[in-house]
Amino acid sequence: MTVELQYIGHSAFYIKYNGYGILIDPFISHNPLANIDINSLKVDDILVTHGHGDHLGDAVAIAKAKGAKITAIVELASWCAKQGVKTLGVNIGGKLEFPWGEVWFYNATHSSAVPGSDDYVGVPASIVMNIDGKTIYHAGDTGLHQDMKTIGEMYFPDVALLPVGGFYTMGPKEASFAAKWLNAKKVIPMHYNTFDVIKQNEEDIKRYFDKNSSSECVFLKPSEVLNV
Numbered sequence: 001m002t003v004e005l006q007y008i009g010h011s012a013f014y015i016k017y018n019g020y021g022i023l024i025d026p027f028i029s030h031n032p033l034a035n036i037d038i039n040s041l042k043v044d045d046i047l048v049t050h051g052h053g054d055h056l057g058d059a060v061a062i063a064k065a066k067g068a069k070i071t072a073i074v075e076l077a078s079w080c081a082k083q084g085v086k087t088l089g090v091n092i093g094g095k096l097e098f099p100w101g102e103v104w105f106y107n108a109t110h111s112s113a114v115p116g117s118d119d120y121v122g123v124p125a126s127i128v129m130n131i132d133g134k135t136i137y138h139a140g141d142t143g144l145h146q147d148m149k150t151i152g153e154m155y156f157p158d159v160a161l162l163p164v165g166g167f168y169t170m171g172p173k174e175a176s177f178a179a180k181w182l183n184a185k186k187v188i189p190m191h192y193n194t195f196d197v198i199k200q201n202e203e204d205i206k207r208y209f210d211k212n213s214s215s216e217c218v219f220l221k222p223s224e225v226l227n228v
Contacts, residue, residue: 003134003228005159007220009033010054010194013138013161017131020044020100023068024127024138027057033194033222038062045098048072049108049140050124051079053115054194060085071096073105075122079114092125101131106151108142110169126151134158134228137182141191144174152182159228160184160215163191164205165198172205176212187215188226 004016009031015022021042028034031054038058043066046059050073063070063085070080070087077089090096096103110124127138128151137157139148151157160182163169169191170178179187187209192200202219209217220226 001132003131003136004225005136005188005228006036006225007188007190007222008036009222011049011138011141011161011163011191012057014041015129015131015136016042017100020098022047022100022129023059023062025049025055025057025140026059026062027054029058029061031057031194035222039065042066043068044100046070047103047127047129047138048076048080049127049138050110050112051076051114051119051121052112052141055141056114071103073112073122073125075120076112076114079119079121092123101129103130104128107145107147108140109145110141110143128155128157130155131228136228137161137184139163139178141169144170144178146181148178149181152184157182157184159186159188159226161188161190164189164200165192165194166200167197169198172200172208173212175205176208179209179213179215179217182215184213184215186218186226187213188218188220 006014074089077087081087105125108124162175
């Protein structure tokens with residue numbers, strides 16, 4: 001069966017597989033790049049890398065509307081549970097079993113607090129997903145870190161979703177080295193051009209990836225789908 005990976009914009013993605021729908025970092029309603037009708041999507045699970053508003057986004061509202069479960073680092077999951085939704089609180093390194101595949105939460109070098117407060121909601125994370133033998137790595141918000149080498153050696157990502165916007169995360173040069181360390185077959189740049197402070201030129205991004213990695217750099221427009 002085909003694993004369909006749809007880009008929503010910023011760092012938000014929708015995965016469809018075997019009748020299941022999975023959202024990652026669903027920043028949608030306040031995302032100037034998003035043009036997806038969330039009401040039309042089947043959503044069973046929502047995976048969230050950290051608590052910042054442009055990643056937690058609409059997770060709670062969608063979970064309530066769809067009856068979906070939010071999976072996140074335990075402190076963030078606890079905060080979401082207090083908002084009245086189903087959650088699964090996890091931590092770094094353990095394998096999670098879902099009807100549609102396997103998931104591991106791993107490190108990201110960033111910070112994490114919920115919008116409008118200084119509530120600590122656990123460490124930021126990245127996510128490894130194995131769905132029908134296909135591996136997708138969502139780096140979350142992060143700087144370059146050497147754990148990516150380990151992830152590449154253990155999981156051999158078919159697709160890596162890497163932030164390239166700079167300022168808050170890696171920029172194109174650092175992300176190109178992340179792609180090299182991950183040994184990913186394909187890389188989808190994310191977390192850029194949503195706001196002025198993370199503006200990047202796609203030609204410059206591609207030039208770095210071509211120079212520093214063997215990964216195919218795939219630019220998806222919001223709502224475009226990649227068959228993994």
